[in-house]
Amino acid sequence: MREYTEGxxxxxxxxxxxxxxxxxxxxxGKETEDWLCVDKTWGYFSGKDGERHSFDLCEECYDRLIRGFVLPLTVEEQEELL
Ligand SMILES: [Zn+2]
Incomplete structure (x- = not known):
């Protein structure tokens, strides 16, 4: 979750x-760590039609989450953006 500067x-x-x-x-106003940001608007074929869900996870919680996956996630190296 994010809290914005007043005003x-x-x-x-x-x-x-x-x-x-x-x-x-x-x-x-700039992030000093990286995190997982999830922002999902659920559609008609879900039980949450029309609801927008969002949350943020720190890297440690992200690592804990993916350890529970049945299949491994896909990891690709990205070139640095200049
Ligand atoms: Zn966390």
Whole structure:
């Protein structure tokens, strides 16, 4: 979950992991750690039609999540973006 700097909805002030509650404070609106951001709008063929769900996970909670997968996730190396 994200908390925005007072008075704006665009500058991130703080990130909180929805799973463990870990808090990161952004510096000048920029993230200092990487995390998993999920934003899903459920469709007609789900039991949540029309609901938008979003949450953020820290890297440790992400690692815990994927350890529960039956099939391994796909990992590809990405070239640095310049
Ligand atoms: Zn966490």
């Amino acid at each position: 704006t909805r665009k500058i991130i002030g703080k990130m909180i992991c929805n799973q463990c509650g870990k808090v990161w404070t952004a510096e000048n």
